[in-house]
């Protein structure tokens with residue numbers, strides 16, 4: 001699939017240039033903006049039990065890219081994600097939480 005998508009292919013090449021996972025979070029995984037120039041970001045990883053999967057995770061995604069990704073999701077997917085957050089994570093009362101502002105891991 002990545003071979004068919006030049007953005008994914010370039011992203012994969014960036015991640016394979018180094019085996020140091022800290023290098024993978026040195027820039028936004030989507031557009032390559034250096035982490036030092038990003039005010040707010042999310043880090044993402046993939047885990048199984050007590051183990052983290054390395055390659056291509058962990059990654060860093062800037063808030064701008066998170067917001068762009070959020071807008072690509074259908075209303076049904078956003079509603080399902082919001083319900084998951086409200087049902088599974090403690091925090092402020094559900095009516096005080098703005099679930100649309102909770103980023104989705106993509």
Ligand SMILES: [Zn+2]
Nearest residue numbers: 028031062065
């Ligand atoms: Zn970004």
